[in-house]
Amino acid sequence: MTNKYYEFFCPVKVIAGKAALEHIPYELTGMAAKRPMIVTDKGVRAAGLLEPVIAACEESGLEITTIYDDVPPDSSTTVVRDIAGIYRQEKCDSIIAVGGGSAIDTGKAVNILVSEGGDDIAKYSGAGVLKHPLKPFFVVPTTAGTGSEVTSVAVITDEAKGVKLPFTSSFLLPNAAIIDPRMTLTLPPHITAATAMDAMTHATEAFTCMAKNPLSDAYATAAIKKISQSLLQVMDNPKDSDGRLELAQASTMAGIAFSNSMVGLVHALGHATGAVCHLPHGLCMSLYLPYALEYNLETIREPLGELLLYLEGPEVFAATPASRRAEASISAIRKLRDALYKRCQLPRTLKETGKVTEAQLDHIAEMALDDGSIMFNPKEVTLEDARSVLRRAWA
Amino acid sequence: MLAKRIQPMVFQARRLYVELMFQVMGRALQAVSEVDEKVQNEARALPDGFLFEMMVMPDGSKLIVEHTGQGRFRYHGDKAPRPIDLSIQFKHIAHAFLVLSFQEKTSVAFANDRMLVDGDISYAVRMTRVLNRLESFILPKMVAERAVKEYPADLHLPEKLISAARIYLKVATNFVETVRA
Numbered sequence: 256m257t258n259k260y261y262e263f264f265c266p267v268k269v270i271a272g273k274a275a276l277e278h279i280p281y282e283l284t285g286m287a288a289k290r291p292m293i294v295t296d297k298g299v300r301a302a303g304l305l306e307p308v309i310a311a312c313e314e315s316g317l318e319i320t321t322i323y324d325d326v327p328p329d330s331s332t333t334v335v336r337d338i339a340g341i342y343r344q345e346k347c348d349s350i351i352a353v354g355g356g357s358a359i360d361t362g363k364a365v366n367i368l369v370s371e372g373g374d375d376i377a378k379y380s381g382a383g384v385l386k387h388p389l390k391p392f393f394v395v396p397t398t399a400g401t402g403s404e405v406t407s408v409a410v411i412t413d414e415a416k417g418v419k420l421p422f423t424s425s426f427l428l429p430n431a432a433i434i435d436p437r438m439t440l441t442l443p444p445h446i447t448a449a450t451a452m453d454a455m456t457h458a459t460e461a462f463t464c465m466a467k468n469p470l471s472d473a474y475a476t477a478a479i480k481k482i483s484q485s486l487l488q489v490m491d492n493p494k495d496s497d498g499r500l501e502l503a504q505a506s507t508m509a510g511i512a513f514s515n516s517m518v519g520l521v522h523a524l525g526h527a528t529g530a531v532c533h534l535p536h537g538l539c540m541s542l543y544l545p546y547a548l549e550y551n552l553e554t555i556r557e558p559l560g561e562l563l564l565y566l567e568g569p570e571v572f573a574a575t576p577a578s579r580r581a582e583a584s585i586s587a588i589r590k591l592r593d594a595l596y597k598r599c600q601l602p603r604t605l606k607e608t609g610k611v612t613e614a615q616l617d618h619i620a621e622m623a624l625d626d627g628s629i630m631f632n633p634k635e636v637t638l639e640d641a642r643s644v645l646r647r648a649w650a
Numbered sequence: 651m652l653a654k655r656i657q658p659m660v661f662q663a664r665r666l667y668v669e670l671m672f673q674v675m676g677r678a679l680q681a682v683s684e685v686d687e688k689v690q691n692e693a694r695a696l697p698d699g700f701l702f703e704m705m706v707m708p709d710g711s712k713l714i715v716e717h718t719g720q721g722r723f724r725y726h727g728d729k730a731p732r733p734i735d736l737s738i739q740f741k742h743i744a745h746a747f748l749v750l751s752f753q754e755k756t757s758v759a760f761a762n763d764r765m766l767v768d769g770d771i772s773y774a775v776r777m778t779r780v781l782n783r784l785e786s787f788i789l790p791k792m793v794a795e796r797a798v799k800e801y802p803a804d805l806h807l808p809e810k811l812i813s814a815a816r817i818y819l820k821v822a823t824n825f826v827e828t829v830r831a
Binding site for chain 2: 260261262381382383421464465466517624625626627629630631634635
């Protein structure tokens with residue numbers, strides 16, 4: 256008998272496809288919610304993405320009680336407290352987060368306060384603090400990358416202490432994630448590319464890191480196939496709503512995969528680079544993915560080789576000798592990055608970003624070594640290893 | 651029938667083994683922080699007075715060590731003088747036994763959700779590196795390879811033997827002092 260063991264959990268109802276937004280009123284009513292609050296940011300509102308959500312609810316006779324549209328890119332404890340105050344004042348009974356990672360994380364944190372009580376969100380920081388289900392919570396992602404709609408984690412900055420507070424609980428998972436192609440149709444090309452590469456990294460690391468399991472593998476491979484088949488099509492034809500839906504679904508599937516199997520070195524380096532150089536997360540993922548895979552190559556040769564089928568399709572997979580498939584998978588990812596660079600100048604190296612200096616690499620390496628993701632990387636990463644991957648990713 | 655009869659004894663033996671291993675590891679953590687520079691460098695990033703706990707849920711065996719500054723640890727047994735800063739908790743004694751009997755690597759136990767981290771995750775990563783370093787020193791290479799993700803390539807036999815001897819001597823001395831006290 257082996258010691259093999261895994262856990263897999265995803266109770267989020269996924270509502271995906273054409274006219275998915277129009278299911279929100281029914282889902283809210285099913286949970287006896289009548290006074291929803293929308294939590295979003297100015298960019299989402301300016302892009303006109305709230306209108307179809309509001310129209311879908313109003314058409315069914317469900318009024319949106321209040322809208323908070325000032326979530327900053329890096330949400331804070333003060334913002335969470337303020338939104339919770341408005342929620343209580345307006346006697347809301349449910350939350351709909353519309354946006355990317357920050358709006359969704361803010362929605363999760365607000366839900367803690369309005370369900371558990373109090374004004375100090377820091378009190379609920381950590382793992383397993385929450386013991387009861389929270390208020391009805393729905394998420395409408397407007398990017399196709401973070402997968403936050405299916406993760407049980409939120410990160411909120413405590414401005415006073417200057418630290419990022421993590422919140423982890425299965426009760427943070429939304430009751431439903433609504434994936435509607437209308438919500439990502441107007442995403443600019445470089446954000447489409449970076450967020451899709453974020454999802455690609457989630458899936459690739461989920462499939463190759465230590466906590467991989469048969470169920471997360473199924474989601475990860477399906478996500479990689481969808482991204483490989485649709486990303487360049489969408490880049491060439493941004494109004495391709497079928498392709499947009501494929502990417503949005505891939506992002507959710509990759510989210511389900513990595514939240515059940517964790518990620519590794521790419522994320523450790525990416526989190527550190529984001530903190531030191533303020534580069535967008537998706538861009539960091541795209542930057543580091545091939546270099547981290549090369550570093551891990553001998554430990555992940557078999558699963559990485561399997562991914563060639565989903566990256567390049569059955570003909571290429573069959574024509575590539577088994578012993579060369581892992582390298583071919585890395586080449587396929589490099590090829591995709593080159594194509595994205597050609598279409599929207601998504602940087603492939605740290606130097607190409609123009610926002611990182613060589614002098615910062617040591618600091619990034621040190622920070623990456625303390626990142627939680629590194630624990631699940633299949634190979635033990637030393638400081639010198641991290642430096643060497645960074646040097647390769649430099650130029 | 652026989653299996654049913656001896657089961658309580660097996661459970662008791664497992665509990666005692668885990669308790670003993672926690673006592674050895676706690677003392678060994680203190681010892682390795684006095685002996686190894688790499689461990690001291692790792693520990694220096696922890697705040698002075700930082701309390702680290704490893705325990706079996708819900709209220710089983712535990713080890714508590716404190717970072718007293720300059721990269722040094724002090725073993726506190728199973729009693730914490732203050733609230734704990736970082737706790738690594740095994741969900742069940744069976745999971746603790748798997749790890750402490752080197753049937754499952756610490757990193758694999760994390761990946762398999764056998765353990766929970768309560769506290770700053772970056773400190774947990776650091777303490778895991780310290781535990782790996784300790785295990786690489788005090789266990790025979792063949793056993794250590796089962797306990798850690800990757801046996802350090804730069805740890806050669808003479809250094810390992812000398813450090814292990816110093817750690818074991820300090821652990822034994824600490825045990826004797828505890829008994830005398």
